[in-house]
Amino acid sequence: MSSKTVSRAAVVALALGNTAVNAFWRLECPGSIGLARIDPLMDFDGLSGHVHALKGGSAFSAKSTADDLLKSKCTSCGVKQDKSAYWAPPLYFQGDDGTLTVVPEKPPFKAYYELNAGKTSDGKEQTIEAFPNGFQMIAGDNLRRNTTLSGPDPDESGFKGPYTDKSNDEREQLAIGFNCMNYGLNGGQKKEEPTLYRHHLPEKSWIDANCPDGIRLELQFPSCWNGNIDGGESHKSHVAYPEWINGGDCPAGFNRRFPQLMYETIVATDQFVGKGGKYVLGNGDPTGYGYHGDFISAWDEGVLDRAVAECTDQSGEMKSCHVFEFTEDSSSCTIESMPDELKDEKTEGPMSSLPGGCEIQSGPERATKGKGASGSSSGGKSAGGSSPENKSKAESPAVNKESSSSPVADAPADPVAESKPEGGVFAEKEDKHEEKVDEKAAEYVAPQAPTTTSAPAEAPVADNAGNAIRTDIYTSNGIVYENLVVVKEVTVTEGAKAKRTPEAEHVKRHGHRHEHVKRHGHGGRRLR
Numbered sequence: 001m002s003s004k005t006v007s008r009a010a011v012v013a014l015a016l017g018n019t020a021v022n023a024f025w026r027l028e029c030p031g032s033i034g035l036a037r038i039d040p041l042m043d044f045d046g047l048s049g050h051v052h053a054l055k056g057g058s059a060f061s062a063k064s065t066a067d068d069l070l071k072s073k074c075t076s077c078g079v080k081q082d083k084s085a086y087w088a089p090p091l092y093f094q095g096d097d098g099t100l101t102v103v104p105e106k107p108p109f110k111a112y113y114e115l116n117a118g119k120t121s122d123g124k125e126q127t128i129e130a131f132p133n134g135f136q137m138i139a140g141d142n143l144r145r146n147t148t149l150s151g152p153d154p155d156e157s158g159f160k161g162p163y164t165d166k167s168n169d170e171r172e173q174l175a176i177g178f179n180c181m182n183y184g185l186n187g188g189q190k191k192e193e194p195t196l197y198r199h200h201l202p203e204k205s206w207i208d209a210n211c212p213d214g215i216r217l218e219l220q221f222p223s224c225w226n227g228n229i230d231g232g233e234s235h236k237s238h239v240a241y242p243e244w245i246n247g248g249d250c251p252a253g254f255n256r257r258f259p260q261l262m263y264e265t266i267v268a269t270d271q272f273v274g275k276g277g278k279y280v281l282g283n284g285d286p287t288g289y290g291y292h293g294d295f296i297s298a299w300d301e302g303v304l305d306r307a308v309a310e311c312t313d314q315s316g317e318m319k320s321c322h323v324f325e326f327t328e329d330s331s332s333c334t335i336e337s338m339p340d341e342l343k344d345e346k347t348e349g350p351m352s353s354l355p356g357g358c359e360i361q362s363g364p365e366r367a368t369k370g371k372g373a374s375g376s377s378s379g380g381k382s383a384g385g386s387s388p389e390n391k392s393k394a395e396s397p398a399v400n401k402e403s404s405s406s407p408v409a410d411a412p413a414d415p416v417a418e419s420k421p422e423g424g425v426f427a428e429k430e431d432k433h434e435e436k437v438d439e440k441a442a443e444y445v446a447p448q449a450p451t452t453t454s455a456p457a458e459a460p461v462a463d464n465a466g467n468a469i470r471t472d473i474y475t476s477n478g479i480v481y482e483n484l485v486v487v488k489e490v491t492v493t494e495g496a497k498a499k500r501t502p503e504a505e506h507v508k509r510h511g512h513r514h515e516h517v518k519r520h521g522h523g524g525r526r527l528r
Helices: 066-070 168-174 204-210 303-310 502-520
Strands: 002-012 024-029 034-036 052-056 085-088 091-095 100-102 109-114 136-140 176-180 215-220 260-267 277-281 292-296 468-476 479-494 525-527
Touching: 052 109, 085 260, 136 215, 168 176, 204 277
Parallel strands: none
Antiparallel strands: 002 479, 024 109, 034 052, 052 085, 085 292, 091 100, 091 277, 109 260, 136 292, 176 215, 215 260, 468 479, 479 525
């Protein structure tokens, strides 16, 4: 056994004057209410074409509304007053024999609520509002199987924002992450991957060789809003990404601002090391480009409004928010009513096909919307109240039904798809779905920004606990940023299976978010 000191940098966000502090909290969901083909947004009152991991209020169903969710008997998440619904496809392992098994999650699932302020396109300061109950949206593109981004994923030389020249579709592609988890990175000499670093699912052999603690699936939602409760048939046209993906200014027509929602799910790919096969998402996507997630807001009256205004702690700990009441055993919460057709459906495996017979489609063409790829063939009305036809057809009939990959090899470079079609197939269709307008939009008056602490004139050498402190200064897009960095020394004993101290666990779990803040600059102090 040997012992060494591991350094981790925790970035402390600063603000000047009355500029809003970039606070956030992690809504932790220790449990899941189910694994089922239910999706009230895309397949209202029907069966979804693919399976989802379901989090949140137990009254979730194929026709859930916020009113239904608020009547939930329990929630799988840690805050009692939140009965919102959070769902996304799980990850499966497909062995060389074709057998599929769900990759277990490493709880808790986390839904970040990030209070990232910005301005409108004409330069007006925005105040962050709470999601109104009944608000719903989707992030990501279920049918995407390639990327329109130029070049491979960004390297560790620095964050590439702001993406002022990118379309919202391209920003959506940048808002997906597959983070390689490795908690023993040579005593801190090798940097951990930042959030949203990699925008595709790596090959299994690469994951086996480089990610001993699993993979973290990441999905950032838009935060710029046009005032509509829903976004039509796509459930996306009412929202847009800001220029930094997770912060910055909003585009024209989206003048209002929500907390930036982000999903994180760590999956135990380490349980499949050395086994021949590949990974595929529950929607039949082995590339990762089609990762997506859904959200319906359902908070007890006034709670989220108070949390947005008052819970400006920068630690990310949900228990630091005095507005919240916490659940005692959310891991035991399950869905109250499973559709009869799904009660006996296998969703965890081993099984010969994905739930619902969802076909595995590798691209590079967009996936077809036939058996299992997306909504049910019968269509249905949306949870927002209108009744759109489910009229999306496949742009291309070509389907690559790749069944398995080669056995594990030595660690190759992380591959990205070589074929990258230009633009056309990813163009959004005309959205003829009627949008539901927020009744309060016309009379909206921006609330007062929460009181925040001003930044000190100079960074001290050490804090009260004796931790070393330094100031990092860097320039991006002509703006100089200053970050106050606290370096804590954590001793970790290494062996065949290193045991982590409670403090090391905390650093392990939360260090990536600090790096995320540092690299993106939104948590730093802008030096004018």
